[in-house]
Amino acid sequence: MDDYAIGVLTNIGLFSFVALSAYVLLIAGEMSFGQQAFFGVGAYSGGILTAMYGLPLPLAALAAMMLGGLAALLVGLPTLRLRGLYFAMATLAAAEMARILFELLHFQREIGGELVGPDGTQGFRGIRWVFERGVEPLDYLLIVYAMLALVLALFLWVERSKLGATLRTLGEDPELAASLGLDVDRLKLGVTAAAGALAALGGVLYAHHNTYVEPRNFDIMLGVHSLAYALIGGLGTAFGPLLGVMADIGVLEASQVLSGYRMIAFGGLVAVLLIFRPRGLLDEQVVHWLKRRFS
Amino acid sequence: MLADLMQNTLDGLAAGASYALLAVGFTLIFGVLRRVNLSYGPAIMFGAYCATWTYLNFQAGLLVLGIITVAGAVLAGAYVERLCFAPHRQGSAIAAMVASFALWMQLEEAATLALPKHLYAFPALYEGAPLALGAFSLRIETLLLFAAAIAICTLLYWILYRSRFGLAVRAIIDSPAAAQLAGINVPWVFVRVFALASAIGGLAGYLIAASQEQVTPMLGMWSTLKGLLAMMLGGLGSLPGAVAGGLVLGLVEAHSQWFFGPQARDLIAYLLLFVLLALRPGWMTTRSAY
Numbered sequence: 123m124d125d126y127a128i129g130v131l132t133n134i135g136l137f138s139f140v141a142l143s144a145y146v147l148l149i150a151g152e153m154s155f156g157q158q159a160f161f162g163v164g165a166y167s168g169g170i171l172t173a174m175y176g177l178p179l180p181l182a183a184l185a186a187m188m189l190g191g192l193a194a195l196l197v198g199l200p201t202l203r204l205r206g207l208y209f210a211m212a213t214l215a216a217a218e219m220a221r222i223l224f225e226l227l228h229f230q231r232e233i234g235g236e237l238v239g240p241d242g243t244q245g246f247r248g249i250r251w252v253f254e255r256g257v258e259p260l261d262y263l264l265i266v267y268a269m270l271a272l273v274l275a276l277f278l279w280v281e282r283s284k285l286g287a288t289l290r291t292l293g294e295d296p297e298l299a300a301s302l303g304l305d306v307d308r309l310k311l312g313v314t315a316a317a318g319a320l321a322a323l324g325g326v327l328y329a330h331h332n333t334y335v336e337p338r339n340f341d342i343m344l345g346v347h348s349l350a351y352a353l354i355g356g357l358g359t360a361f362g363p364l365l366g367v368m369a370d371i372g373v374l375e376a377s378q379v380l381s382g383y384r385m386i387a388f389g390g391l392v393a394v395l396l397i398f399r400p401r402g403l404l405d406e407q408v409v410h411w412l413k414r415r416f417s
Numbered sequence: 418m419l420a421d422l423m424q425n426t427l428d429g430l431a432a433g434a435s436y437a438l439l440a441v442g443f444t445l446i447f448g449v450l451r452r453v454n455l456s457y458g459p460a461i462m463f464g465a466y467c468a469t470w471t472y473l474n475f476q477a478g479l480l481v482l483g484i485i486t487v488a489g490a491v492l493a494g495a496y497v498e499r500l501c502f503a504p505h506r507q508g509s510a511i512a513a514m515v516a517s518f519a520l521w522m523q524l525e526e527a528a529t530l531a532l533p534k535h536l537y538a539f540p541a542l543y544e545g546a547p548l549a550l551g552a553f554s555l556r557i558e559t560l561l562l563f564a565a566a567i568a569i570c571t572l573l574y575w576i577l578y579r580s581r582f583g584l585a586v587r588a589i590i591d592s593p594a595a596a597q598l599a600g601i602n603v604p605w606v607f608v609r610v611f612a613l614a615s616a617i618g619g620l621a622g623y624l625i626a627a628s629q630e631q632v633t634p635m636l637g638m639w640s641t642l643k644g645l646l647a648m649m650l651g652g653l654g655s656l657p658g659a660v661a662g663g664l665v666l667g668l669v670e671a672h673s674q675w676f677f678g679p680q681a682r683d684l685i686a687y688l689l690l691f692v693l694l695a696l697r698p699g700w701m702t703t704r705s706a707y
């Protein structure tokens with residue numbers, strides 16, 4: 123594979139994490155405009171831990187996931203009772219606050235004769251843990267997809283378990299879920315934290331792939347894109363968001379057939395697709411049919 | 418100090434008037450359709466770009482540019498309504514919103530393909546010096562913006578409370594099903610509300626572009642965010658609330674920028690929205706539309 127193909131595939135893998143993060147919340151009945159913030163928290167905290175304090179990447183990733191989960195709880199607790207557009211706007215406000223805080227964050231240390239660390243709007247350079255260890259792009263691609271495979275396996279396991287059914291009940295009808303004796307608040311907080319941690323994991327991997335991040339990477343565009351990925355791919359299975367990311371980054375950006383007109387083509391395609399499939403390509407019915415067909 | 422505070426208040430109200438106009442258009446659509454139109458701002462940007470293109474090629478006058486901005490915004494709005502909102506009328510609100518985001522991408526790319534530079538000059542609404550009122554200065558554009566905002570709100574009030582169309586709109590807001598049963602052509606009212614909201618947005622976009630004397634592709638996202646923010650601050654779905662929300666947003670931004678700088682300005686505006694949503698005072702949740 124050439125470097126370009128590897129780069130595209132790695133990006134598909136990386137953005138799948140945020141798309142999956144938006145998907146979890148959609149399944150539980152909430153629409154978030156703010157998952158990019160936890161992607162950013164993961165990228166910044168993971169980068170700080172490896173580049174400035176010399177922690178190995180796996181440890182930094184774990185810490186970043188915990189921080190992402192905590193940050194999500196911090197947003198989730200005061201917004202627990204909000205629904206629909208109110209929740210979406212609260213998450214948007216929180217995410218934009220996080221982006222501005224990244225812009226205000228100046229925290230640098232001198233390492234090996236140069237300043238390393240977040241430098242406000244100038245961004246955060248030198249997240250080179252992966253690069254310095256001589257990890258080849260192809261190996262990093264495999265690492266990203268191994269993590270993604272783990273996450274997907276977890277998703278598939280949850281979907282088959284009672285928890286999966288519980289979450290879909292919560293998403294369909296929170297009143298019904300509460301009347302069935304489910305602890306709606308605790309479930310929602312759990313989902314919020316898990317989604318935050320998932321986005322943060324993607325963020326750590328993203329920062330170490332690019333070696334450079336800046337606050338603009340985590341603006342509202344990424345948030346709405348992740349929602350769109352989850353929705354066009356389909357809400358029936360965790361493979362849906364992946365399909366959405368692939369359709370955008372993989373087919374349209376990489377093919378370059380429509381260079382210059384990519385957004386016009388993609389935008390029109392998505393709008394028309396949603397008319398016929400408002401819950402995405404792989405929606406619940408398709409997934410159910412596929413399962414019966416192949417089991 | 419006091420003079421600065423007064424000046425900031427004036428500037429804040431000026432910005433607030435344009436936010437209020439954006440929020441009014443947003444609220445009209447949300448109140449009737451119960452759907453968020455993320456393409457609202459990009460449609461305005463599209464209109465402003467149509468006008469800029471005409472200006473660059475034909476040096477058209479201000480009046481013509483105003484008409485073209487409004488026409489462009491209404492045209493883009495109609496396209497968005499047909500593709501994103503007409504098909505999802507009974508269905509999913511999320512699908513409609515994501516579809517409107519997809520068209521946002523289209524409108525933005527179409528505009529930047531036609532005019533690829535990052536920034537274009539837009540003819541000024543008024544060339545003269547600002548009005549001096551003792552220690553304060555007041556831009557004439559600001560006064561025009563205010564006058565336009567008041568005129569539009571008055572006209573809208575008249576439409577909603579004195580015309581048959583307004584009666585139909587209010588009936589649909591109360592209960593779409595009952596309105597349908599009473600013989601109101603609900604889809605047709607939706608279309609007209611969408612056109613009305615887009616026209617108000619287009620006018621707001623024209624006034625904003627002409628008083629800032631420039632257009633950028635960011636105008637789309639900017640209008641959507643400011644409109645949403647002001648609409649939410651004023652309580653979702655109330656027109657007087659949208660006006661109040663716009664003015665409050667303008668005032669908060671002007672003062673926090675003066676005290677803490679430009680980044681803190683946005684931070685404080687979002688913080689205010691977040692805290693209000695978390696606390697949910699009564700006026701933010703009562704759905705007394707209009």
